[in-house]
Amino acid sequence: FIITEREDNTGAIVGAVVLTILIVLFLGVLGFLYIRFIKKDPPILSEITGNDELIDLNRTTLTCQIMDFKPNNIEISVCMRRFGEEVIRTIYTWRSGGHLTLVKISRDDGGGDEDVVGMEEGRQLMNGSAGHENIPLQLEVTPVISRKNLGAFTCQCSLQITPSYDLDKEAELSVHVKHPALTSPVSVQRTLKVTGGETLLFYMKWF
Incomplete structure (x- = not known):
């Protein structure tokens, strides 16, 4: 062996x-x-939330959450189509610049000037519409971006508006978002229910 x-x-x-x-x-x-x-993760949009009924010429805040997107590179457009109009008009545009900075840009005189606040870029485009005396919706937009886990971002977009019963009743307000992970913008819309003006009209008619 x-x-x-x-x-x-x-x-x-x-x-x-x-x-x-x-x-x-x-x-x-x-x-x-x-x-x-x-x-890259595309943004998810919530509904536009706030009071179901808006009061004529009373300032109110509507909110839209833009969630879980990467990178921090979004463009937000607020659009509007008043009752009887065929074309949706862009009344506000804002683009993030990669900074976690609160931006507040306000203009309600119909101007198209550009403002730069806190290293972020914002543009408000107010275009008049025939038959509505070229009066724009009074609008102030405040996008606030915060970082979540694994580098995702969330943006709380607050829309402070002062609707007019005569002009904005049954108007369609929408938020559109562009992002590198999307091939086309995503959007949500809400029909404005404005009350209060009919009471004044009734009073003027009978008194």
């Missing part, structure tokens, strides 16, 4: 296990970095 010693492969086995663990950790780090810094 010939007796041979069994080869000790413990070192090779340990080395293979360690190598496998390192590869898994490396792939995990790559996956985390991809999700954290490279992967």
